[in-house]
Amino acid sequence: MQTTRLPRAELNMTQLDIVGLCGSLRAGSINRMALNLVGRSMPQGMTLDTVELRDIPFFDGDVLAKGFPPSVLALRERIRKSDGVVIATPEYNFSIPGVLKNALDWVSRGDDQPFAHKPVAILSASPGPLGGARVQYDLRKVMLFMNAQVLAKPEVFIGAASGKFAPDGSCTDEATRNFASDQMAAFQRWIAGVQRMALA
Ligand code: FNR
Numbered sequence: 001m002q003t004t005r006l007p008r009a010e011l012n013m014t015q016l017d018i019v020g021l022c023g024s025l026r027a028g029s030i031n032r033m034a035l036n037l038v039g040r041s042m043p044q045g046m047t048l049d050t051v052e053l054r055d056i057p058f059f060d061g062d063v064l065a066k067g068f069p070p071s072v073l074a075l076r077e078r079i080r081k082s083d084g085v086v087i088a089t090p091e092y093n094f095s096i097p098g099v100l101k102n103a104l105d106w107v108s109r110g111d112d113q114p115f116a117h118k119p120v121a122i123l124s125a126s127p128g129p130l131g132g133a134r135v136q137y138d139l140r141k142v143m144l145f146m147n148a149q150v151l152a153k154p155e156v157f158i159g160a161a162s163g164k165f166a167p168d169g170s171c172t173d174e175a176t177r178n179f180a181s182d183q184m185a186a187f188q189r190w191i192a193g194v195q196r197m198a199l200a
Pocket residue numbers: 024025026028029030031032089090091092093094095125126127128131132
């Protein structure tokens with residue numbers, strides 16, 4: 001098995017740089033509101049920078065044969081230099097929205113794919129009662145293939161989500177706010193553990 005050993009200087013003990021990805025492009029997306037919520041709920045020492053997927057072209061092996069398009073290269077490099085990735089996504093037809101799956105397919109190519117050993121946290125929001133529970137297990141399967149280190153728990157499924165966010169994006173539901181901050185506290189500990197394992 002290939003392991004990644006980080007030189008001590010590469011460990012960022014004080015500030016964790018987290019990339020956010022949203023599986024919805026919609027301006028009024030409840031998943032974007034959920035992603036912003038976890039960004040606001042991060043403990044001290046973590047910051048969220050959301051990267052837009054709108055400019056990622058459809059995956060095409062003929063294009064790849066000539067090299068990664070600039071938007072894909074930028075996404076790969078941004079993920080590579082981050083300390084972790086948070087993905088907030090809707091569930092489409094019980095599975096992963098094409099926008100997100102397409103971006104992950106691009107990023108997964110090449111021996112140096114940047115999700116290898118990368119800490120990842122997943123959450124989903126839906127107007128339905130299950131909060132996108134099914135998409136999360138499909139997404140976990142995809143991240144497993146890419147050797148990502150996906151946080152197991154706490155899982156965050158925001159059901160009936162349309163009623164839990166105000167039009168300005170603020171979260172009006174205390175339980176959801178608590179789930180978000182609990183998950184980010186666990187993610188901070190998870191990243192520290194993954195980084196220690198890489199050093200061992
Ligand atoms: C949906 N929606 C949906 N919801 C769900 O809980 N399970 C599902 O399988 C689906 N399937 C589905 C397919 C497609 C094509 C669309 C457009 C929508 C509803 C979905 O959760 C809802 O539209 C969310 O508001 C989408 O997320 P954003 O854009 O608000 O983040």
